[in-house]
Amino acid sequence: MPKPTRPLSPHLDIYKMPFTAILSISHRITGVVLSIGTVVLAFWLVAAGYGPDAYGFAQSVLGSIPVKILLFGWSLALFYHLCNGIRHMFWDAGLGFEIRDAVKSGYITLGAALLLTVLAWTIGL
Amino acid sequence: MRLRSALGRARGLGSAREGVGHFYAQRASAIAMIPLALWFVISVISLTHADYTTFKAWMGQPLNATMMLLTVLTALYHAHLGLGVVIADYVHGETMKFTLMSASVMAAVLLAAAMAVSILKVAVGV
Numbered sequence: 001m002p003k004p005t006r007p008l009s010p011h012l013d014i015y016k017m018p019f020t021a022i023l024s025i026s027h028r029i030t031g032v033v034l035s036i037g038t039v040v041l042a043f044w045l046v047a048a049g050y051g052p053d054a055y056g057f058a059q060s061v062l063g064s065i066p067v068k069i070l071l072f073g074w075s076l077a078l079f080y081h082l083c084n085g086i087r088h089m090f091w092d093a094g095l096g097f098e099i100r101d102a103v104k105s106g107y108i109t110l111g112a113a114l115l116l117t118v119l120a121w122t123i124g125l
Numbered sequence: 126m127r128l129r130s131a132l133g134r135a136r137g138l139g140s141a142r143e144g145v146g147h148f149y150a151q152r153a154s155a156i157a158m159i160p161l162a163l164w165f166v167i168s169v170i171s172l173t174h175a176d177y178t179t180f181k182a183w184m185g186q187p188l189n190a191t192m193m194l195l196t197v198l199t200a201l202y203h204a205h206l207g208l209g210v211v212i213a214d215y216v217h218g219e220t221m222k223f224t225l226m227s228a229s230v231m232a233a234v235l236l237a238a239a240m241a242v243s244i245l246k247v248a249v250g251v
Contacts, residue, residue: 031204032207038200039236041197045244048180048243049243052178075166078162085159089155089156092152120166124173
């Protein structure tokens with residue numbers, strides 16, 4: 001039997017998302033982005049497995065400007081997911097549940113993620 | 126009268142029936158990923174302009190190959206658990222949910238095997 005479509009109260013289209021809610025969905029989105037990125041990692045490692053020529057090709061692809069921009073985005077996702085993951089662990093331990101604490105730790109997470117990304121790419125390039 | 130302990134009645138309640146194992150596995154792999162991911166980033170940075178010989182020499186060091194292997198496997202395991210939750214949240218048709226979950230598992234296993242073989246080949250192969 002097909003699912004009957006019943007009317008829903010509006011939610012996402014009328015309410016302003018709190019800062020913590022945006023961070024929460026970003027944790028999920030970055031998780032998915034990182035998962036997709038493992039395919040690129042596989043491309044690099046498997047190319048190395050095939051030998052110097054394949055590795056050289058992979059290096060040239062990964063070193064190209066458009067791909068480097070994507071890698072920058074991926075690394076930002078990685079550092080954000082890492083920092084927010086640690087924030088989640090504090091919650092698992094029962095700490096930092098007050099809204100103002102959650103907002104504060106949220107800003108620290110964003111700052112740390114940005115800082116780590118910039119640090120990594122400054123050292124790397 | 127029911128011949129079942131209170132704990133027996135409590136276990137298996139809830140729409141998913143079970144989830145504590147998943148919860149712990151996700152946290153355990155997450156904790157492992159903190160040092161592994163940081164190590165991975167540092168390693169990739171050090172290998173940015175490496176030619177094949179340098180790369181092979183680097184991977185030939187047992188600890189590097191070990192760490193790379195652990196990073197890949199832990200990340201894929203953690204990713205699989207996470208994607209499973211995302212699929213369960215947003216996909217409501219049973220057939221599609223099953224299909225996507227199967228695809229997720231198979232993709233994770235395929236990537237894990239491919240990367241593990243390649244890491245070992247570069248590390249010990251000729």
